[in-house]
Amino acid sequence: MSTVSTQSPVQSPILERIVREHRQFLDRLNGQQGKHLATLRLQAMEEFQRLGIPTVRHEEWKYTNLFPLLAKNFSLATEVDAAQMTDTVSAQFRHWGEPALVVNGMLHPPAASVVGSLRHALEMDQSFLTELGKLAPFKGDAIIAWNTAFLRDGAVIRVGDGVEYGTPIVLVSLLDGRDGNVVVHERHLLQLGRRSSLTLVLVQRSLGDGQVLLEQVLEGWVGEDSTLRLILVQDAPATNHAITTHCIELERNARLHMTTISIGGGFIRNMPVVRLAGEGADAQLYGLTIADGTMLVDHHTTVDHAVPNCTSNELYKAILDGRSTGVFNGKIVVRPHAQKTSAYQANRNIVLSNRATINTKPQLEIFANDVRCTHGCTVGRLDREALFYLRTRGLSTKEAEALLLTAFAEEITGTVPLNVLRTEINAQIEHLLGADELA
Amino acid sequence: MIQPILEIRNLHARVGEREILRGVDLTVYPGQVHAIMGPNGSGKSTLAAVLAGREDYQVTEGEVLFDGKNLLELSPEDRAREGLFLAFQYPVEIPGVSTATFLKTALNELRKHRGQSPLDAMEFMELMRERAALVNIDPAFFSRSLNEGFSGGEKKRNEIFQLAMLEPRLAILDETDSGLDIDALRIVADGVNALRTPDRAFVVITHYQRLLNYIVPDIVHVLYRGRIIKSGTKELALELEAKGYDWIKDEAEVEA
Numbered sequence: 001m002s003t004v005s006t007q008s009p010v011q012s013p014i015l016e017r018i019v020r021e022h023r024q025f026l027d028r029l030n031g032q033q034g035k036h037l038a039t040l041r042l043q044a045m046e047e048f049q050r051l052g053i054p055t056v057r058h059e060e061w062k063y064t065n066l067f068p069l070l071a072k073n074f075s076l077a078t079e080v081d082a083a084q085m086t087d088t089v090s091a092q093f094r095h096w097g098e099p100a101l102v103v104n105g106m107l108h109p110p111a112a113s114v115v116g117s118l119r120h121a122l123e124m125d126q127s128f129l130t131e132l133g134k135l136a137p138f139k140g141d142a143i144i145a146w147n148t149a150f151l152r153d154g155a156v157i158r159v160g161d162g163v164e165y166g167t168p169i170v171l172v173s174l175l176d177g178r179d180g181n182v183v184v185h186e187r188h189l190l191q192l193g194r195r196s197s198l199t200l201v202l203v204q205r206s207l208g209d210g211q212v213l214l215e216q217v218l219e220g221w222v223g224e225d226s227t228l229r230l231i232l233v234q235d236a237p238a239t240n241h242a243i244t245t246h247c248i249e250l251e252r253n254a255r256l257h258m259t260t261i262s263i264g265g266g267f268i269r270n271m272p273v274v275r276l277a278g279e280g281a282d283a284q285l286y287g288l289t290i291a292d293g294t295m296l297v298d299h300h301t302t303v304d305h306a307v308p309n310c311t312s313n314e315l316y317k318a319i320l321d322g323r324s325t326g327v328f329n330g331k332i333v334v335r336p337h338a339q340k341t342s343a344y345q346a347n348r349n350i351v352l353s354n355r356a357t358i359n360t361k362p363q364l365e366i367f368a369n370d371v372r373c374t375h376g377c378t379v380g381r382l383d384r385e386a387l388f389y390l391r392t393r394g395l396s397t398k399e400a401e402a403l404l405l406t407a408f409a410e411e412i413t414g415t416v417p418l419n420v421l422r423t424e425i426n427a428q429i430e431h432l433l434g435a436d437e438l439a
Numbered sequence: 440m441i442q443p444i445l446e447i448r449n450l451h452a453r454v455g456e457r458e459i460l461r462g463v464d465l466t467v468y469p470g471q472v473h474a475i476m477g478p479n480g481s482g483k484s485t486l487a488a489v490l491a492g493r494e495d496y497q498v499t500e501g502e503v504l505f506d507g508k509n510l511l512e513l514s515p516e517d518r519a520r521e522g523l524f525l526a527f528q529y530p531v532e533i534p535g536v537s538t539a540t541f542l543k544t545a546l547n548e549l550r551k552h553r554g555q556s557p558l559d560a561m562e563f564m565e566l567m568r569e570r571a572a573l574v575n576i577d578p579a580f581f582s583r584s585l586n587e588g589f590s591g592g593e594k595k596r597n598e599i600f601q602l603a604m605l606e607p608r609l610a611i612l613d614e615t616d617s618g619l620d621i622d623a624l625r626i627v628a629d630g631v632n633a634l635r636t637p638d639r640a641f642v643v644i645t646h647y648q649r650l651l652n653y654i655v656p657d658i659v660h661v662l663y664r665g666r667i668i669k670s671g672t673k674e675l676a677l678e679l680e681a682k683g684y685d686w687i688k689d690e691a692e693v694e695a
Contacts, residue, residue: 391519392518394605395544397684403541406535411534
């Protein structure tokens with residue numbers, strides 16, 4: 001019997017490069033940020049090397065090949081002097097809420113805010129390290145291991161008990177691609193106390209013409225009776241790539257309302273992992289993909305019902321044109337004691353081109369017996385009857401398509417809980433779909 | 440001399456291998472209401488679909504002139520822009536597209552074609568309110584998704600409302616009476632009657648005579664096996680109602 005190597009010869013140069021960069025990264029840090037963190041990074045790197053970069057032979061990555069992306073030879077982004085640009089970049093997002101800028105992975109905390117930097121938090125209190133990795137353990141997960149190995153900074157957002165934080169926080173990831181292709185690792189922590197609420201917007205921008213890859217991990221706790229509204233806006237140019245892991249745990253009666261809008265970028269892989277850990281918790285996940293060209297968007301969701309009486313609902317939609325690829329992998333776990341669980345999942349896709357691909361896979365792991373769990377998926381073209389009906393009223397095929405596609409997309413954008421942001425996203429979508437030229 | 444709005448000459452159409460229309464002749468003048476009756480499967484809805492430009496049907500013979508233009512060469516949207524309107528037997532539900540958005544797009548498209556400037560939001564709302572009243576449509580419907588979750592009667596009223604908004608030269612009503620109770624039927628018919636003008640024509644396709652008590656036709660045709668086998672005044676409809684279609688089928692068989 002032959003042994004299968006976890007490390008294919010193809011990936012070796014990429015892995016070697018990452019290992020080399022890790023060594024240089026540790027050298028540059030030169031023991032800063034303490035011993036415990038240094039140990040954590042080394043352990044994570046060991047695990048990353050043990051696991052290797054996931055290939056398409058890996059069940060969780062069978063539809064999404066990382067290698068063409070990583071072949072772009074990203075180098076680890078270095079710290080840049082961001083003092084002058086913070087104001088101008090922040091200004092672009094001020095009408096959405098309170099911007100906090102993360103430049104090449106380093107947080108520039110806004111004044112008087114609930115947002116602090118992870119590196120400061122770690123400097124103040126090494127015991128803070130014990131929080132890291134609780135929701136996003138690196139054991140067995142190559143991406144989280146990669147993130148942890150290069151862990152340096154990110155945002156720490158803490159909202160105390162009883163605080164309804166009214167202004168949305170806009171976390172802007174700014175990646176500097178002016179001197180070539182770079183990868184940026186970000187690690188964020190989010191803690192909502194009891195009876196509190198927060199709206200958090202995550203958005204990515206880049207500088208220059210280089211290819212940029214954002215590898216982002218967020219760990220978020222939502223306390224009893226609290227609400228987290230999370231909006232992921234992925235609308236950057238095709239030079240922007242993203243691999244996101246957002247691990248959220250919901251306590252008793254806590255709510256998560258998450259909308260992911262993926263309408264721009266090159267390679268996008270989103271991995272929300274939601275754990276319903278207290279009875280009465282509720283998670284609503286919405287996603288929209290609009291892809292053209294060679295764009296790839298992979299929504300890889302995990303909803304884990306760990307206790308009884310929780311509800312979850314997922315609706316992901318995609319419009320695929322050109323040679324684009326869409327992936328939806330929706331995993332729902334219902335643990336043995338999680339009776340009276342309600343879990344819904346739907347994935348709706350419109351494929352406009354013969355060369356576009358959609359892969360959709362529900363993955364239900366149900367170990368309790370008193371459970372309501374449904375899933376459904378559709379893949380199709382635009383409804384011919386609807387198109388004909390609209391044309392008999394004088395709309396051209398193009399206009400009728402634009403109207404139908406916009407309506408299809410707006411079911412998701414309608415879940416964005418911020419009016420100004422929703423309006424902007426809708427305008428972008430109407431432009432993408434040609435609906436802005438409608439009479 | 441008054442030109443006909445619609446002239447159908449020896450129209451043959453098929454879907455796949457099956458010939459459904461087998462030589463239809465029909466001439467409609469401005470101001471007229473024509474009723475087309477016939478048993479199920481005689482080709483009534485096919486005629487409507489072919490006139491509206493549904494691509495599932497293949498015209499194999501004959502011609503159709505619409506205001507003197509070759510209708511069959513036009514796309515469905517160009518037919519609409521030239522002033523043809525089909526009220527669907529089964530109006531399509533369109534989730535997420537509000538009646539208002541849809542009608543504004545459609546109306547401004549037609550206005551552009553006619554060389555008119557688009558209506559602004561105020562003018563458009565005003566027109567919607569005025570025309571909605573014709574068929575008893577609550578303005579709350581304007582923001583609802585087109586036909587989605589509408590009852591059968593609401594869908595049919597919505598078709599006539601669209602007709603009122605788009606002001607076509609020729610309106611084809613395909614079994615607009617099907618599934619309507621008597622009150623809804625009256626509302627729909629009143630709406631249509633209010634829209635009768637000297638330069639607009641209607642072709643009313645129906646299985647039952649009942650509708651024709653309210654929308655009184657100038658001429659009644661019987662379509663059977665893809666051909667118009669008999670034409671007459673509104674009394675013909677009453678006769679069909681009383682005697683059924685069998686006698687007319689027999690007559691047709693004898694002639695054939």
